[in-house]
Amino acid sequence: MIYTTHIFFAYFFSLLLLELIAPNLQLDVKIKLSIVAMIASLFPDLDHPQSFISRGNWAILSAITTSVTEHRGATHTLLGALVFTFGAAIGFIVFNATIIYIFAFFFGYMTHLFADLLTITKIKLLHPFSNKKYGLGIIRTGSDAEFWLQRFLIAGVIVILWHSVAR
Numbered sequence: 001m002i003y004t005t006h007i008f009f010a011y012f013f014s015l016l017l018l019e020l021i022a023p024n025l026q027l028d029v030k031i032k033l034s035i036v037a038m039i040a041s042l043f044p045d046l047d048h049p050q051s052f053i054s055r056g057n058w059a060i061l062s063a064i065t066t067s068v069t070e071h072r073g074a075t076h077t078l079l080g081a082l083v084f085t086f087g088a089a090i091g092f093i094v095f096n097a098t099i100i101y102i103f104a105f106f107f108g109y110m111t112h113l114f115a116d117l118l119t120i121t122k123i124k125l126l127h128p129f130s131n132k133k134y135g136l137g138i139i140r141t142g143s144d145a146e147f148w149l150q151r152f153l154i155a156g157v158i159v160i161l162w163h164s165v166a167r
């Protein structure tokens, strides 16, 4: 998936989750949490030197990541999600953020893996505990189907925000 799809995927599903589990949370807090999730959703693709996140300020982290794993390897696993969340947690604790932001990071990271599960190239979600490749194989990266998915996600975000403001 391209990075904008991951961002919209994380935005939609984090807002949806917050609507379901914490509907009365203030809208600005919901948006801050979903921004953390959106940023986190870019981290798994640090394993690709040409990805959006690798070309930005995180180039050094990307260089380290690509030296230890191939694309759609270790960062595209549940263990990878936990390792990066642990790293992010240290940052959140240093900046005195509440623990809920650590969950938002983990959730956003996981939305990337779920989005990639829709693609043709499968991922070894449970590596190194299992080499089984998971994936539904229904969307090709950069295809029309992916852009339709983006449109649905954007529409979903608008509906949730509308619902949240109107309540």
Ligand SMILES: [Zn+2]
Binding pocket: 001, 044, 045, 076, 112, 116
């Ligand atoms: Zn990916």
